[in-house]
Amino acid sequence: MDSKKQTPVKYYVGIDVGSASVRAALVDGFGTVVAHADQPIQIWEPQPDHYEQSSADIWAACCSVTKKVVCGVDASQIRGVGFDATCSLVVVDKQFQPLAVNCEGQNYRNVIMWMDHRAVSQVEHINATQHRVLSYVGGVMSVEMQPPKLLWLKENLQESCWEKAGYFFDLPDFLSWKATGVTARSLCTVVCKWTYTSDGGWDDSFWKMIGLEDLVKDKYEKIGNHVLSPGESVGKGLTPEAAKDLGLPEGIAVAASLIDAHAGGLGVIGADVKGHNLPCENQPITARVAMICGTSSCHMGVSETPIFVPGVWGPYFSAMVPGLWLNEGGQSATGKLIDHVVQGHVAFPELQSKAAASAHSIYTYLNSHLDLIKKSLPVGFLTVDLHVWPDFHGNRSPLTDLTLKGMVVGLTLSRGLDELALIYLATIQAIAEAMAKMGKIGRVVQPNHQHKRFYDKKYEVFLKLVEHQREYRSIMNSF
Numbered sequence: 001m002d003s004k005k006q007t008p009v010k011y012y013v014g015i016d017v018g019s020a021s022v023r024a025a026l027v028d029g030f031g032t033v034v035a036h037a038d039q040p041i042q043i044w045e046p047q048p049d050h051y052e053q054s055s056a057d058i059w060a061a062c063c064s065v066t067k068k069v070v071c072g073v074d075a076s077q078i079r080g081v082g083f084d085a086t087c088s089l090v091v092v093d094k095q096f097q098p099l100a101v102n103c104e105g106q107n108y109r110n111v112i113m114w115m116d117h118r119a120v121s122q123v124e125h126i127n128a129t130q131h132r133v134l135s136y137v138g139g140v141m142s143v144e145m146q147p148p149k150l151l152w153l154k155e156n157l158q159e160s161c162w163e164k165a166g167y168f169f170d171l172p173d174f175l176s177w178k179a180t181g182v183t184a185r186s187l188c189t190v191v192c193k194w195t196y197t198s199d200g201g202w203d204d205s206f207w208k209m210i211g212l213e214d215l216v217k218d219k220y221e222k223i224g225n226h227v228l229s230p231g232e233s234v235g236k237g238l239t240p241e242a243a244k245d246l247g248l249p250e251g252i253a254v255a256a257s258l259i260d261a262h263a264g265g266l267g268v269i270g271a272d273v274k275g276h277n278l279p280c281e282n283q284p285i286t287a288r289v290a291m292i293c294g295t296s297s298c299h300m301g302v303s304e305t306p307i308f309v310p311g312v313w314g315p316y317f318s319a320m321v322p323g324l325w326l327n328e329g330g331q332s333a334t335g336k337l338i339d340h341v342v343q344g345h346v347a348f349p350e351l352q353s354k355a356a357a358s359a360h361s362i363y364t365y366l367n368s369h370l371d372l373i374k375k376s377l378p379v380g381f382l383t384v385d386l387h388v389w390p391d392f393h394g395n396r397s398p399l400t401d402l403t404l405k406g407m408v409v410g411l412t413l414s415r416g417l418d419e420l421a422l423i424y425l426a427t428i429q430a431i432a433e434a435m436a437k438m439g440k441i442g443r444v445v446q447p448n449h450q451h452k453r454f455y456d457k458k459y460e461v462f463l464k465l466v467e468h469q470r471e472y473r474s475i476m477n478s479f
Helices: 055-070 120-128 132-136 146-156 158-162 171-180 187-194 204-210 240-246 260-269 335-343 348-357 362-373 379-383 417-436 449-477
Strands: 011-017 021-028 033-040 078-085 089-093 165-170 253-259 290-293 297-303 313-317 325-331 387-389 407-409
Touching (some): 011 055, 055 078, 055 171, 055 240, 078 171, 132 313, 146 165, 146 187, 165 171, 171 187, 171 240, 187 253, 187 313, 260 297, 335 417, 362 417, 379 417, 387 417, 407 449
Parallel strands (some): 078 253
Antiparallel strands (some): 011 021, 089 165, 290 297, 297 325
């Protein structure tokens, strides 16, 4: 018994790079989060639909939060580190120095974010080819994936970026390179965002057909010709330079990375659900769907055999769970849309002031305010005359329509906090309705079946909104 008490605890560091911040957690060998920290990262929007970041800024944030979570811990007991990150495109030159992805030539802005929609004409060109690889992305490639972004760089920044580029990384792979000095890519990133397949690798004919034959000529060195399974050890572990940056021991294991949503999906799909009386208890993980929410949202499910669904990404083999096929859908703007709607309202300063005075977040305060104004009605019924179509940044799935816009029906001249709370509620409902269209537990949320008829009617209106939007476009296109 005494010897067990004296056994040193082993620790692991997880670093999660989201769209707007970097988070780190120190986890012990039993899966307990011992410490966590976060730090915001910068986003540039030089023009509409262009979103850029800095790989140097992101790495600095990774180092800062990691040092915070390991402070006071015996470093010799830290056994490994793993990264997940958004599927943004990082560009560096042949000496691994940042290379500008913008017309201004600002080299520190060398990351095209996942939500960047600059490559509209390029993705239309790619989809017009109807190449066989598109069957593995729901039949239609998204502008958020890497091939259209690469094509945009070649067509718009050929001399300043394309010809000087040494490597194009998905952000999760950039971080594992930064930690190890090894340019290996993760199967998760290249399969889900670059058209690589687990059994066939790269398809030369695809890259040649879309006009990026240069990548084939150098045997895919720029985008990855060494691919590892997620979680597999990368190289010889942490380099001396990276170890110093992160405040971790040199040589500890570095795991091949995951896309951030897929790291969350892995956690949810594999969660221990015993004791919660859920239908998926004692069922295989193929009976579950993971919903991952952040700036955007993803719905993820795994299967033993490939399932091809128009408008739904995948099937991707072994991209998240080894040996299983992954399908994923979702929306491009969810958390970002909520922020956009709330912060853009004229009553937002009043909300900020009252939330600060009550020592609550703005969203906790809004939720409490809705409870105050609902009177005898269920809170959801407050939006009986207010409806939102949430595709303010186009539709990712299942409609795969980049041209769709957001819609709000039921606005009045009122400008107060009540109206802000109502549009906030209607936006959340719309996001939930969009999710409904997709086909270790801390808290279980059960549906309220008494309100089903009301939400069925809301959903009918929801579907009418996009139908009407397309009718309006047809009318205007005939002008």
